[in-house]
Amino acid sequence: MLRFIQIAALLMCVCIAPTFAQAQMGLPNGTSSVPDTQVTLPDDLTVETANALISRLSDAEVRAILLDQLEAKAVQKPEDDNNVSDFFYHATAGAFTSITVAVERLPLLFTQQAKAFSTFYNDRLRGFGGLLKLLGYMALVYGSGIIAELFFRRLTRNWRILPPADPDNMQLRETIQLLVQRLTTQVVAVLIFVGVSRAVGLAILPEDILPIVAIVGLYLIGFPRFMLSIGFFLFAPMNPEYRLLNVDTKSARSACFHQFWIAFLLGFSGAIIAFNELHGVPMGEMRLGFWLNLSLHIYLIVVLWRYRDSMQSMMRGFDPDVSVMENRIARAYPYFAIFVVFAVWWVINIVVSYENFALLRSQPHYKTMMLLMFAPAMDTMIRGLVRHFAPPMTGEGAVAERAHASAKRSYVRIGRVVVFGLVIISIAGFWGMSPENVASAGVGPQLAAKLMEFLIIMSIGYLIYEVVSLYINRKLAAEQTASGFDPESQEIGGDGGGAGGSRLSTVLPLILAVCQATIVVVFLLLGLSNVGVDTTPLLAGAGIVGLAIGFGAQKLVTDVVSGIFFLVDDAFRTGEYVEVEGTMGTVEKISIRSMQLRHHKGPVHTIPYGEIPKITNFSRDWVIMKLRFTVPFDSDPNKVKKIFKKIGQDLLAVEEFKDDFLAPFKSQGVLEIDDVGMVIRGKFMCKPGTQFMIRKEIFNRVNAAFASNGIEFARREVRVALPSMDNGDLTEEDKAAISAAATQAAQDTAPGGAGDQR
Structure with a gap:
């Protein structure tokens, strides 16, 4: 349901861009007069050359030069003083004024539209008989197109009907191939209808009726059916096993239904605008385009609100591995799409208040709306492509599974940043976001262009960040899989002393952290420098801070340098059980300046490298x-x-x-x-x-x-010789002596420490 909105907006821009823009803004049809000759001032103008030039010119030419200079001065007025307040005016009161003007001219819309129909009925049809004649011609022309289309459909019947399939065993390549095959036949059928109808019309229709028949066939029949074919490709309402989007059958059928009627609304807009132009009705005065544009946006908002649950399901996609953030984005997406529709409508009114009608001739607002609404939905497509085309898992075990899942998430993020960069570049192209064009448009000189460039630089930096992270994480997972070491599956509360990871798997996390920090700092400085921020004080400040740290934190430098040499010597690795001056534990984490030891009883010891005189490793080799x-x-x-x-x-x-x-x-x-x-x-x-x-x-x-085998473990015995034992009786003194001897023996054999320190 989301896709048909974007494709409808795209085809609307292609099919009815020129006429629809003129209707919305009331573009003037006349051309400005340009003088036959133009006098230019020399670059090295002096008093003598100026007097000589004036003596040769007529009064009209002098007046023209003066007007040109005054106009140039007006254009060169200081922008810093007026531009911000001027922009806020047009973004608020100016846009609202363009709406009130359309409302005030609403009565004129009915009278002018009635005038267009009257002109059509009286001048072109010349009465009721002409109307009947037009209907007969339409039946003949469109009937010929339908017959030709039916013949083609019969020939391609096997291509249009999708065979039964098992969705669990269907490959994405096979699914897309069959859907594209059906889409091609449906689109070709529509083109045959339009082409045959046009050919028959050119052959038999009078010149005064031909444009009307062509307008109806193209805008009201061909275009909606073409959009319906796109809907069948995306939603497969009758074949859920071929469906590319995660929506139920009811929502898929509703999406195709609304797609057709949105396309019909767009086609009607193009048809009525072309009809009025044929009959001399000024579109700018009646503001018909405003109401057509408003009705389109209202329809889109109603559809987005009604099917918001289906849109959330579509955003989640078929992949069950959806993160918490992705789930939040899916829930917020329908409301984001509604906001985009309203925001684009308001931007149109802002530009109209500037009277910068030329900016909207190429329909950048509809293209922008399409991309902003479609870009988040492409997340579903990216995850689907990653799910089907990502490299298979390397190795076996929990480490390999986690690495495979992490790599898939990295591929998804890379795809997202590529899409984001393409969207930013496309929007900049739609609106002509070079500094000169933006300044001439009057919408914040150079600010929007600089912002676009900043976002592109950040996108490139993030792309490099993800690629580097993906490469290092894959190497780390390969090293852990090869060595059989899984840091996340170590037994909690065990005895410790297990084998650690490889030397490379110990160093790679540090390399990753350094690379990520470097990429962030470099591209942030590049982005700030591009938008005009002077980064020299930042670099100088960083140098001063580094110098202060070097003098005031010599112990920190010692820790860092000592850690480098310990890693070079391969003294310990992540997961190994070591002892440092009586402190024992498993190496759980290493950083630039310290290591963390997890004792098998739970405590975590953080030891700076500079305080390690000697390391005893209990987990190396055997x-x-x-x-x-x-x-x-x-x-x-x-x-x-x-x-x-x-x-x-x-x-x-x-x-x-x-x-x-x-x-x-x-x-x-x-x-x-x-x-x-x-x-x-x-x-x-x-x-x-x-x-x-x-x-x-x-x-x-x-x-x-x-x-x-009848072997007993030896037990410690305490023997006490008592003279009174000859009588066979124990006195109280004998019992006390026996108890004291047993207690002393127990104390002698008791461990000297307070417990096991290992």
Whole structure:
């Protein structure tokens, strides 16, 4: 429903631009007289040359030169004093005055239009008989066109009927191909009707009736049917599986219906204007164009308001991945379109109040309205094209999926900024937005042109910003996918120590931030310089601030330089578990001056690079985990060794752990003998980050294997020798001694720290 509004406005500009503009503004038909000879003043004018020139000229020629000079002085009046207030006058009171003039001349419209019909009936038709003769000629002419069109439609019947299709298996290329095929046959059918009717009319019609028949055939029959063909292409009201826009069938049929009648209104405007011109009715005096223009805008506003829900659905498109901002834009779009229709109508009245009728001859207001209404709707088309033609996902996993979705959003943003730049350039071309043309139009000298240039520069800068971001983000995703590191899927509250990303994936976020900041600053300065802002003080101020920072924040410089050398040395990467002077955690984020460590228990430590004397990296390349088991003194170490070896071989066959081992779990023999039992140690080598899950599994399997083989873990015992035990009775003193000994033993074996600092 939105598209038919824009296309209707476009074809209206093409078909009825000259006549409709003259009707709206009442353009004068006469031409100004130009003198046969023109006297020009020499560039090096002196008193002598002036006297000599005056002596050769007649009084009329001297008067003409004086008038030219006075007129030039009037044109060169200071604009700074009057232009702003003059513009506000025309934007408010002047535009309102142009409306009141049209209302005041409303009675004249009826009398002048009646005069045109009377002239047509009496002078051209010459009574009722001529009217019947005209109707007969129309039937013959249009009947010939219909017969020729029906013959063509029969020949192309298979092209016009869309075959049944499965929307889930339809490719966009195939859909567009079939729709274009049908559109072509429908448009050619309309052209055959118009062409055959015109040929028959030229052959049989009298000269006084030929223009009327041609006007009716072109404006009231051909043009609306052509617009209806466009509506069937966009909305496919009878074939929802071929529909290009996300609207329901009822709304699609209503859109085609209103598209036809809007086109008929436009055609009627062109026909009545051409009719009045043929019969000598001055269009400017009756202001018929104002009322035709007003009726068109009212019709558009009513349609936009009535089908605002369908327009919101169309703006969301078929893609389910709609962001919050896109959803807000979709909800606001119908109201934006209504505002654009009203704003364009008001701009027309402003220009009319300037009496700058030449500016509107090419219909820039309708073209502008079409683009401003159509540009947001192109977002649907851009997302559809990206959905069908974006490169496929590279790799597998969550990182690849997020990178693919991010790349699609980047393609959409790039398409949007390209469309925005094209819209700005097109609007500038519609209104002749060079400084000279804008100044002659009297609508803010050079201001509008400078604004257009500023927006174009910002569009180019944003385009480069998105392209650079897209390239670096794709490289970053490729690096993360290749290394298997996903910073967003790290286990919260885990033990840490996992493998980090690659060296390039650690540096790329910093490169991206620097590139983005550089692009923003450069293009902002270019845009401000283009609109006349002197950027030299800004650059000088920035230099002074940088110098002040250099002297007053030497620690900051130290942090930045130290960070550069740490990154060059590849001392740490994002996702690795490191220790800095007793502070341990996973490298969660790096910036220009500091790094953030996330401890596995939750705290985040921010450490400036300049305060790092040494970094211990627990996640680089491989990890060796050594486990201690204490067994009673009478246990067989060889039996324990065989148990450990079997557990190691079994774990290599487990699907969950087999790819994580670099060396299997095995025994290292008896490490020491203490007062509890024998300490036997086992070890294994694995990839960083997997050691903790493997350790848990080994503990479970060792516990089960010891239980099945009759091996118990050694337990600390406290033995107290009591002389009174010979009698078999414990006194209160004996019980106190036993309790004190147990307490002392427990204190001796308790850990010295307040908790696990790892």
